[in-house]
Amino acid sequence: MDHHLIPRGLDRAPLSRFLLWLLPWLALSVWGGWAAVALFRDGLYHTNMDNRFAFGLWIIFDLAVIALGAGAFFLGFLTYLMRRHEFRQVLNTAVIVGFVCYSGAIATLAIDVGQPIRAWFAFWHANVHSMLTEVTFCITCYLVVLAIEYLPIVLKNRSLRPVKGALVLEANLHRLMIVFAGVGAFLSFFHQGSLGGMFGVLNGRPFAFREGVGIWPSTFFLFILSAIAAGPSFIMLIVMTVSRLSGKRLVDQFVYARLGRISGILMAAYALAKLADTVVWIFVTLPGLGFDAAEFYRHELFGTWVLFLELTVFGLLPATILLNRRRLEDRRWLVAGAVLTCLGVSFNRFVFTLQTLSVPTMSFDRFMIYWPSWQEWAVVAGVVAYGVLLYSFSFRYLNLFPRERELQPTVGRS
Amino acid sequence: MHATENTGARYAMAIDLDKCTGCGACMVACAVENNVAVPPPAAAANRGLTWMAVHRTDNGQEWPAHRPVFIPIPCQQCEHAPCIHVCPVTAVQLDESTGIVGQVPARCMGCRYCMAACPYHARYFNYFDPTWPEGLEETLNPDVAPRMRGVAEKCNFCHGRLDRARERAAAEGRPADEVVAYVPACVEACPHGAITFGDSRDPASPMAQLARDPRAFRLLEALGTGPKVTYLSADPAVRRVGLSRLDMVRGATAVTADGAEGA
Amino acid sequence: MLPSAYEFHWDAGHLVFLGIFYGVLMVVLATLARAAIRSRRDLRRRREGDIAWHEAFADLTEERRHCRHAFDGAASGRVCDHGFACDTCAGHARLAAAGGGDVVVARGPRAPRAGERLHHRGHTWVEARADGTFDVGVDDILRSCVGRPDRVTVPGPGERVQAGAPAAELQRGRLRARLVAPLTGTVVATGDYEGGRLYRVRPLDGECRLENLLRPAEAQVWRLRELEMLQARLGAPGAATALADGGELVADLMRACPAADWDAIIGDLCLEP
Ligand code: SF4
Ligand code: SF4
Numbered sequence: 027m028d029h030h031l032i033p034r035g036l037d038r039a040p041l042s043r044f045l046l047w048l049l050p051w052l053a054l055s056v057w058g059g060w061a062a063v064a065l066f067r068d069g070l071y072h073t074n075m076d077n078r079f080a081f082g083l084w085i086i087f088d089l090a091v092i093a094l095g096a097g098a099f100f101l102g103f104l105t106y107l108m109r110r111h112e113f114r115q116v117l118n119t120a121v122i123v124g125f126v127c128y129s130g131a132i133a134t135l136a137i138d139v140g141q142p143i144r145a146w147f148a149f150w151h152a153n154v155h156s157m158l159t160e161v162t163f164c165i166t167c168y169l170v171v172l173a174i175e176y177l178p179i180v181l182k183n184r185s186l187r188p189v190k191g192a193l194v195l196e197a198n199l200h201r202l203m204i205v206f207a208g209v210g211a212f213l214s215f216f217h218q219g220s221l222g223g224m225f226g227v228l229n230g231r232p233f234a235f236r237e238g239v240g241i242w243p244s245t246f247f248l249f250i251l252s253a254i255a256a257g258p259s260f261i262m263l264i265v266m267t268v269s270r271l272s273g274k275r276l277v278d279q280f281v282y283a284r285l286g287r288i289s290g291i292l293m294a295a296y297a298l299a300k301l302a303d304t305v306v307w308i309f310v311t312l313p314g315l316g317f318d319a320a321e322f323y324r325h326e327l328f329g330t331w332v333l334f335l336e337l338t339v340f341g342l343l344p345a346t347i348l349l350n351r352r353r354l355e356d357r358r359w360l361v362a363g364a365v366l367t368c369l370g371v372s373f374n375r376f377v378f379t380l381q382t383l384s385v386p387t388m389s390f391d392r393f394m395i396y397w398p399s400w401q402e403w404a405v406v407a408g409v410v411a412y413g414v415l416l417y418s419f420s421f422r423y424l425n426l427f428p429r430e431r432e433l434q435p436t437v438g439r440s
Numbered sequence: 441m442h443a444t445e446n447t448g449a450r451y452a453m454a455i456d457l458d459k460c461t462g463c464g465a466c467m468v469a470c471a472v473e474n475n476v477a478v479p480p481p482a483a484a485a486n487r488g489l490t491w492m493a494v495h496r497t498d499n500g501q502e503w504p505a506h507r508p509v510f511i512p513i514p515c516q517q518c519e520h521a522p523c524i525h526v527c528p529v530t531a532v533q534l535d536e537s538t539g540i541v542g543q544v545p546a547r548c549m550g551c552r553y554c555m556a557a558c559p560y561h562a563r564y565f566n567y568f569d570p571t572w573p574e575g576l577e578e579t580l581n582p583d584v585a586p587r588m589r590g591v592a593e594k595c596n597f598c599h600g601r602l603d604r605a606r607e608r609a610a611a612e613g614r615p616a617d618e619v620v621a622y623v624p625a626c627v628e629a630c631p632h633g634a635i636t637f638g639d640s641r642d643p644a645s646p647m648a649q650l651a652r653d654p655r656a657f658r659l660l661e662a663l664g665t666g667p668k669v670t671y672l673s674a675d676p677a678v679r680r681v682g683l684s685r686l687d688m689v690r691g692a693t694a695v696t697a698d699g700a701e702g703a
Numbered sequence: 704m705l706p707s708a709y710e711f712h713w714d715a716g717h718l719v720f721l722g723i724f725y726g727v728l729m730v731v732l733a734t735l736a737r738a739a740i741r742s743r744r745d746l747r748r749r750r751e752g753d754i755a756w757h758e759a760f761a762d763l764t765e766e767r768r769h770c771r772h773a774f775d776g777a778a779s780g781r782v783c784d785h786g787f788a789c790d791t792c793a794g795h796a797r798l799a800a801a802g803g804g805d806v807v808v809a810r811g812p813r814a815p816r817a818g819e820r821l822h823h824r825g826h827t828w829v830e831a832r833a834d835g836t837f838d839v840g841v842d843d844i845l846r847s848c849v850g851r852p853d854r855v856t857v858p859g860p861g862e863r864v865q866a867g868a869p870a871a872e873l874q875r876g877r878l879r880a881r882l883v884a885p886l887t888g889t890v891v892a893t894g895d896y897e898g899g900r901l902y903r904v905r906p907l908d909g910e911c912r913l914e915n916l917l918r919p920a921e922a923q924v925w926r927l928r929e930l931e932m933l934q935a936r937l938g939a940p941g942a943a944t945a946l947a948d949g950g951e952l953v954a955d956l957m958r959a960c961p962a963a964d965w966d967a968i969i970g971d972l973c974l975e976p
Contacts, residue, residue, distance in 0.1 A: 034970040069569065076567075150529075150705075171731060199738045209734075232663070315684075316661075316662030387660065
C-alpha cells in the first residue's frame with residue numbers, strides 16, 4: 027500500500043500492523059488534546075496546581091525532556107564539529123528525538139502559562155535579566171534549527187526524490203548543516219544552563235538558590251553537564267528500543283558503547299561537580315541565608331535519601347558503570363547505566379521543581395505536597411504519544427539509520 | 441534603575457502582632473478595595489485570591505505562656521524583590537518613586553515564575569475567571585481594574601488609593617514629584633490599629649521611628665530581599681517567627697531591628 | 704525586543720542579549736537563504752542530475768562502491784569515494800599507470816574501437832560506433848531481472864544526458880528502474896529496448912568521461928560479482944546455481960523468483976539506494 031514511501035530495501039511491518047501500533051498512541055494523543063482544549067477553554071483550574079505549587083508536573087516534564095533531548099545538539103556537535111563520524115549512525119534519531127522533545131516541551135509550556143496568547147510578550151517585553159527569557163529565546167530559536175535539521179531527512183523520502191527542488195534543496199541544506207549544528211550547540215548550551223539558572227537565582231528559595239559563577243549560578247553549569255550526560259544515553263536507549271521493537275539491527279554495536287562512554291565521562295564530571303556544589307550549598311550558602319540544609323530534608327516525602335540518591339545511585343553509580351570498558355561491552359550493564367543516567371537527570375529536575383516549592387520558607391509555613399490532576403497527566407501522555415507517533419512515522423518512511431541495510435542478514439529476506 | 445539614591449518615597453508598613461487578633465478585617469477591606477475576585481465555592485483551599493493573608497502560628501511556649509500569633513502577610517514590597525528579575529515579560533517592576541513593587545496584569549503571561557520566586561507566598565494566580573457573587577459586583581471599586589484569568593496578582597499597597605491621593609495633590613496644585621500621604625485599605629480597616637503606614641524616608645513619619653523600635657523584626661531578613669513590611673512584638677519568642685524555621689527551633693536570637701530599608 | 708517597544712533601555716543587558724539573539728537569527732536566516740540561493744542556482748544550471756548522483760553514491764553500501772581496481776586485481780577490496788569519477792581520482796591515476804595506463808577517451812588514438820563496449824556500474828553500457836557516436840543499452844543482468852518492462856522511457860533526440868544523472872526508466876508493475884546515463888552528450892536517436900539499445904549519444908567533447916567506465920576486462924570480473932550478489936539477494940537455490948557458474952540467465956527473473964525484494968534489488972543494480 028505505502029511501499030512507494032518506504033525507503034528502498036528497508037523491511038517494514040505491513041501497513042495494517044503499523045496502523046494497529048499507532049492506535050493506542052493516537053488514543054493517548056486524543057486524550058491529551060481533549061484535556062488541552064478544556065484547559066485552554068476553562069483555564070488552569072483543571073490542574074491541581076495552586077498558589078504554592080505554581081509549577082507542577084508540566085514544568086518537571088519540560089525540564090526532563092529538554093535535558094533528555096540534549097542528545098540532538100550534543101551529538102550534532104560531536105559529529106559535525108568534533109568530527110566523530112561514528113555518531114552519524116544515530117544522528118537522524120537524535121534530531122527527531124530532539125525535535126519531539128523541544129516541540130513537546132513548548133506545547134506543554136503553551137498550555138502551562140495562564141495567558142498563552144501573550145507568549146510573544148516574552149520577546150516583545152523581554153526582561154533580559156530573567157533566566158526564563160533566555161530559555162524562551164533559546165528554545166524557540168533552537169526549535170527552528172531542529173526543524174531545519176529535520177527537513178533534509180524528510181526531503182530524502184523516496185517519494186520526494188524525483189522532485190528536483192526537494193533534491194537540490196536537501197543537498198544544499200545538508201552541505202550547510204555544520205552551521206546549524208554550531209548554532210544549535212550554542213543555543214542549547216545557553217538554555218540548558220538557563221533552565222538550571224532559573225532555579226539557582228531564586229534567592230527567595232534557599233532550597234534552590236546557589237552561589238554564582240560570573241553572572242550564572244552554579245546550577246547553570248550543573249544542568250548543562252547533566253543534560254549532555256543524559257542526551258547520549260537517552261538516544262542510545264531509544265535506538266535500542268526501536269531496534270528491539272522492529273527486530274532489526276540498526277547501528278553498529280560499537281556505537282552503543284561509544285554513546286555509553288561519553289555519558290559515563292560526563293556523568294562522572296557531573297556527579298563530582300554536584301557533590302562539590304552540595305557541599306558549598308550546605309556549608310556556605312545556606313548558613314548565610316539563615317537556613318540549615320537539614321531543614322529541607324525533614325519532611326515525610328523528601329528525606330535525606332533524596333540527596334543521597336542524587337549523588338550516588340543517580341550520579342556516581344551510572345558514572346562508574348559507564349566508565350568501565352568491560353561493562354560497556356555488556357548490554358545489560360550498558361542499559362542499566364544509561365537508564366540510571368536518564369532517571370537521575372529527570373529526578374534532579376523533579377527535585378529542583380517540586381521540593382523547592384514543597385519545603386517551607388517561613389518558620390510558620392507548612393510542608394505541602396501536590397499530586398497532578400488527570401488533565402495534567404493527560405497532557406503529558408499526549409505529548410509522549412505525539413513523540414512516539416512522529417518517530418514511528420519517521421522510522422517507517424524516512425531512512426534514519428544509514429547502516430541499517432548493510433546490517434541486515436542478506437540471505438533469506440523476502 | 442535610573443533614579444539616584446534616596447530620591448522618591450519608600451512607602452512602608454508596620455504590623456503590630458501584639459495587637460493583631462486575626463479578625464481578618466484587613467483581608468476583607470483589601471478584597472473590596474482592590475476588586476479581588478471571589479473564587480467559586482468549590483475551589484481548592486490554596487487557589488483563592490487574597491492580597492493580604494493572615495497566617496496563624498503560636499509563640500512556641502507551653503501553656504500557660506502559650507498564645508496564638510496571627511501574622512498578616514501582604515506583599516512585602518521587597519526592595520530587592522526576587523520576583524522582579526525573574527519575570528520574563530517585565531510585568532513586575534519596582535517603582536523608584538514609591539518603592540512599591542508593581543504588577544502589570546495586562547502584560548503578565550501567567551508563567552508563575554514569580555510565585556516560585558517569592559519566599560513569602562504573597563503572590564496569587566487567577567485560576568478562575570474573575571467572578572463576584574450576585575449583587576457583590578455592585579461593590580466593585582471603579583479605581584481598580586479587576587484582573588483577568590491566567591495572570592498573577594498581589595498587593596500593591598493600594599495603588600488605586602495612591603493614584604487618588606496624587607490626583608488630589610495635583611488638583612491642589614502641588615508639585616507632581618511631591619510625596620503624597622495616603623493609607624491603604626487594610627490600615628484603615630484594622631479595628632485595633634495594628635497596621636501603620638507611611639514613607640520610611642520621611643523622618644517625620646511614624647515608619648521612620650518604628651524601624652528603630654526594639655520590637656521590630658522582618659520576615660526572613662537573611663535572604664536579603666529587603667522587605668518593607670516590618671512586624672512588631674514585645675515578645676522575643678514571637679519575634680523569632682521572622683527567622684527560618686530551623687533558626688527558630690535553635691532559639692537563635694538574631695532578631696535585628698535596625699535599618700528600615702533592607703538596602 | 705525593538706528599541707521602539709515600551710520600556711526598552713539602551714543598557715548593556717539589552718545590547719548584549721538582543722545583540723546575540725539577532726546575531727543568531729541572522730546566521731540562521733542567512734544560512735537558509737544561502738541554501739535557497741544555491742538551490743536555485745543549481746536548478747538553473749541543471750545540476751540536479753549531478754547532485755542526485757552524488758547523493759545516491761554517498762548512500763550506497765560499501766559493496767556497491769568497489770573501485771574498478773578491485774576488479775582488475777590492482778587493489779583488491781578498494782572502495783571508491785570519488786563517485787566513480789576515476790578521471791579525478793589520484794588513486795586511479797597511480798594504479799592505472801602501474802597497470803599499463805590505457806585510458807579511453809572519446810576521440811583520438813585512445814578512443815574505443817567501433818563495436819567495443821564500456822560498462823557503467825548502473826548496468827548500462829556504451830558501444831562505440833564508427834561515426835563517433837555511442838549507443839547506450841541495458842546489460843543482460845538488468846534485462847533478465849526486469850524481464851518484459853511495461854514501459855520504457857528514453858530521452859528524445861536533442862536532449863542532453865549527463866553521466867551519472869538519471870536518463871531513462873524501465874517500469875514493470877509498480878517497480879521503476881531508473882537508468883543513469885553512462886556518458887555525457889546529446890541524444891541523436893532513440894533505439895528500441897527489444898533490440899537492446901536505448902538511445903544514441905553524440906558525446907560532448909572533454910566532458911563525456913569515458914575513462915570512468917569499466918573496460919571489458921574489468922567488466923567481466925564486475926559482472927561475476929554482480930551475479931554473485933544477485934544470487935545472494937535472491938536466496939532461491941534454483942535460480943542461484945544457474946547464476947553462480949555464469950550459466951544462462953533466466954529471461955524473466957522477476958517472474959521466476961517473485962518472493963524476492965525486487966524493489967531493493969533493482970535499487971542496488973541501478974545504484975539508486
Ligand atoms: S513579597 Fe513576594 S511578591 Fe512581594 S515583592 Fe517580595 S518577592 Fe515580590
Ligand atoms: S506570572 Fe506574570 S508576573 Fe509572574 S513571572 Fe510570569 S509573567 Fe511575570
